[in-house]
Amino acid sequence: MVEVTVFAVATLLLAGGVAGVRLREPTLLTAVQVAVGSEDMDFFHDPRAVAEFANNGFTVTAVAMGSRQMVQNAKTLSGAGYDALFPSSEDFALEIQQQLNPPFGNQQPFSTPLAVFTWRDLLPTLEAKQIVDPSGTKFNLGQYLNDTSSGGNRVLLDMANPADSDSGAMFLAAASYVLNNGVVQSTSTAAALATTIRAVVGPLGGTENTTGHVFRKFLEDGESAEPLALGYQSEFLEYQRAGKLPAGAVMLQLDPSIICVHTIVPLRNPGLKFATLLDTDPYLQSLAAQNYGFADSAEGQSPGHYVSPPSPQVLEAMIGAVEPGS
Amino acid sequence: MRSNQAARRQGGGRDGGRGQGGPGRLLAAVIGALAVLAPGAVAACTSPHPPPAPPYTLRVLADSELAGMGPILAQARAATGVTVRLTTTDALTVADDVTNGIAQRDYDAVWLASGDYLDLYASGANTLVGTTPIMSSPVVLAVRSSAARRLGWDHGPVAWKDIARAAAAGAFTFGMASPVTSDSGLSALVCVATAVAGRGAALTDAGAGQATPELAGLFAGQRLTATADGVIGYEADLLALKARAPSGDPLTLVYPSDGTITATYPLSLVATAPRAVTDAFSRLIGYLTSTSGQDKIMTATGHRPVLSSVPLARNLPGHLGVLRFPGSLQIVSDLIGEYVGKLRPPGRTIYVLDTSASMRGARLSHLEQALLALTGAGRTLAGKFSQFRSGEQVTFLPFNYAPATPGEFSILTMDPGPSLAAIHDYISGLRAHGRTAIYDALVRAYQIMAEQDRGSAGWIDSIVAITGSENNWGRSLGAFLAYYRSLPASSPAPPVYAIAFGEADIPELTQVVSATGGTVIDAVHQPLSALSAIVQDVRGYP
Numbered sequence: 032m033v034e035v036t037v038f039a040v041a042t043l044l045l046a047g048g049v050a051g052v053r054l055r056e057p058t059l060l061t062a063v064q065v066a067v068g069s070e071d072m073d074f075f076h077d078p079r080a081v082a083e084f085a086n087n088g089f090t091v092t093a094v095a096m097g098s099r100q101m102v103q104n105a106k107t108l109s110g111a112g113y114d115a116l117f118p119s120s121e122d123f124a125l126e127i128q129q130q131l132n133p134p135f136g137n138q139q140p141f142s143t144p145l146a147v148f149t150w151r152d153l154l155p156t157l158e159a160k161q162i163v164d165p166s167g168t169k170f171n172l173g174q175y176l177n178d179t180s181s182g183g184n185r186v187l188l189d190m191a192n193p194a195d196s197d198s199g200a201m202f203l204a205a206a207s208y209v210l211n212n213g214v215v216q217s218t219s220t221a222a223a224l225a226t227t228i229r230a231v232v233g234p235l236g237g238t239e240n241t242t243g244h245v246f247r248k249f250l251e252d253g254e255s256a257e258p259l260a261l262g263y264q265s266e267f268l269e270y271q272r273a274g275k276l277p278a279g280a281v282m283l284q285l286d287p288s289i290i291c292v293h294t295i296v297p298l299r300n301p302g303l304k305f306a307t308l309l310d311t312d313p314y315l316q317s318l319a320a321q322n323y324g325f326a327d328s329a330e331g332q333s334p335g336h337y338v339s340p341p342s343p344q345v346l347e348a349m350i351g352a353v354e355p356g357s
Numbered sequence: 358m359r360s361n362q363a364a365r366r367q368g369g370g371r372d373g374g375r376g377q378g379g380p381g382r383l384l385a386a387v388i389g390a391l392a393v394l395a396p397g398a399v400a401a402c403t404s405p406h407p408p409p410a411p412p413y414t415l416r417v418l419a420d421s422e423l424a425g426m427g428p429i430l431a432q433a434r435a436a437t438g439v440t441v442r443l444t445t446t447d448a449l450t451v452a453d454d455v456t457n458g459i460a461q462r463d464y465d466a467v468w469l470a471s472g473d474y475l476d477l478y479a480s481g482a483n484t485l486v487g488t489t490p491i492m493s494s495p496v497v498l499a500v501r502s503s504a505a506r507r508l509g510w511d512h513g514p515v516a517w518k519d520i521a522r523a524a525a526a527g528a529f530t531f532g533m534a535s536p537v538t539s540d541s542g543l544s545a546l547v548c549v550a551t552a553v554a555g556r557g558a559a560l561t562d563a564g565a566g567q568a569t570p571e572l573a574g575l576f577a578g579q580r581l582t583a584t585a586d587g588v589i590g591y592e593a594d595l596l597a598l599k600a601r602a603p604s605g606d607p608l609t610l611v612y613p614s615d616g617t618i619t620a621t622y623p624l625s626l627v628a629t630a631p632r633a634v635t636d637a638f639s640r641l642i643g644y645l646t647s648t649s650g651q652d653k654i655m656t657a658t659g660h661r662p663v664l665s666s667v668p669l670a671r672n673l674p675g676h677l678g679v680l681r682f683p684g685s686l687q688i689v690s691d692l693i694g695e696y697v698g699k700l701r702p703p704g705r706t707i708y709v710l711d712t713s714a715s716m717r718g719a720r721l722s723h724l725e726q727a728l729l730a731l732t733g734a735g736r737t738l739a740g741k742f743s744q745f746r747s748g749e750q751v752t753f754l755p756f757n758y759a760p761a762t763p764g765e766f767s768i769l770t771m772d773p774g775p776s777l778a779a780i781h782d783y784i785s786g787l788r789a790h791g792r793t794a795i796y797d798a799l800v801r802a803y804q805i806m807a808e809q810d811r812g813s814a815g816w817i818d819s820i821v822a823i824t825g826s827e828n829n830w831g832r833s834l835g836a837f838l839a840y841y842r843s844l845p846a847s848s849p850a851p852p853v854y855a856i857a858f859g860e861a862d863i864p865e866l867t868q869v870v871s872a873t874g875g876t877v878i879d880a881v882h883q884p885l886s887a888l889s890a891i892v893q894d895v896r897g898y899p
Contacts, residue, residue: 096486104628112632256679
């Protein structure tokens, strides 16, 4: 998973060639700058997407960052001229809206559930530990939390830093749901569960700050270095459909999982127009679904056991409690 | 407070040295290159092609490990119109600058060798966005081929434990950059500690304690001299070293079988960057992570591509084991503290201090403050890690017309407090008058080092000369160099690190450090207040 940011004019020529479309004059394009999760960078740099953006009058500069980084830097990014922030979950979008109060609401063009990636060779071991069900399709989060926090399991699920990224934070949401037998409703409960979760996250050591980097490590470092990795179903589907998965890579449903509704928060008028394009353009929606494994709404997901994340306030408390040094 | 000007350096090899030829020189040079900071601003060169986009100059604060990227950045400029103005310093200074906001204020982007270092140290790291790994390089070992054969490391797997065991037995010596100030040194330390703890997970408190005996064994083999058997560092740097090794004494790269830590050289944008900067940053990233950019980086610098579609060059073995970097600053801090305080051989340093009349007033008081900071007054990370340590031997040699009686202090292992208090009193009593006989003082420093050497071994020796004036009394530079060359080649003479400010003669001092294998730190054009940071930097060397 590599981020290739392309210079606008060069891209337009290339993209125009690829898509076989007539472009408007480059000078008429509106430049929009959007913060996106690293895992979405491939989509934003896909020549077909770039051409469709241009057909609708946009040239896009996408800057990769963790969803929670967007929240923590919301005021700075707004001041620096970003037209929209596109975190990977609704919780973070709501936090941004609370801080900045932009008059544009939000839009939810893509969604995808958290999933676990592993290797076919490891399935027998994981099944023996009952971390994976006998059919080899579901990752039992409760069993994993139990075995790992007690030191009985050393095959670790790598993930992006919960303090920076959406997928890491949503792991806390799913894990706390399991430990609490339901959505955590209070910050005090969140703090009480942190010890167990920290015992699972801590041994990972320093983690990547954005989801796409974890998936890249999974693909490149292979079975012995990255036996288990947490990410989005869409990442895996993107590589699977492009025929770029390494041999033996398999995806498991996280049980229970969380559907991450990628939610774009426009900060300026061009951002609103661009967000609307992402959300409604049939070509972009079909490209996202066909090639990037996204569903256009939470309802369009494959069947599975999905739970809700806690409120943004409780989630923040949980992230704070799990962070190293807290 | 540190600033971006804190450490502009001019490196010195051993070119004018005492005839230690062959890979010895190379090893010394690479240790120097690994540990030492490269010159400040490396702007990419002019391009023969017109830039295809609005030209922009991106100010990038970079780890000194990236100083060799100049040619690639020149190509990037030709392709993108983006000029990179790279200001390089050690990783610890970058981390301090990110934490106190200097990086965000004075630069557009930050480029480190390892994100681990920044995430752990810099509380402001989350204000860096657009983070993109540019290339990668694992921590490995370069060993003289003759030593590799002797140790049986030229065939079959070699684990970090084997390396530690050989060092403990006195069969293997090596050099490496300081874990205090450099990514590569820290990664090497963490690699060994994690591999020895042997749990496949990142290091925990228990694991760190368990690793201590084996780490102590390993660092018994650490040397600063040119005669070491090998070097621990990033593969890319060691491949460059290997390429320069003489055919009579080639180097073998050893990839530890129990895994390694790989640097991914993340390039980040400051969150406050306005749109023109963000646009230039995106273009630069686009070039560096393109297929052709990745291929050029691999060919020119020996760094591995981050694009899986670019096949690895034949000299880069695949499928390396992975060790994890700890997620807790406390564990890493403890490990560094352990290294500085116990694991590495204790430091023995002579501070040659200019107390001539040219030092009167603000200069002397800043010099005193800089030295006093080493007794525990530091507030930055760099200050914290550069304090005088238990077991260390510190000698002050003030000079004007002639060197004064040296002030010698041993920092007691059990109770460093009284010795630090005594140092405090000594420094506070310095007075400035007279002329500047720096070469007489340096000769005296070598004599003192030789006297102290009787009956003791296993020190890391260095001479730090701090001067604000040209030499205007006593021996000339030529006479000093003649003296240095006359020293017996059998006992390695320590390097001189020269900190030059005021009216110091930098060209002359450059000759001194070239001959002795040290470095000149050019503080002439910096505010006096930067002196503290500079003195701390020098402490990170061994």
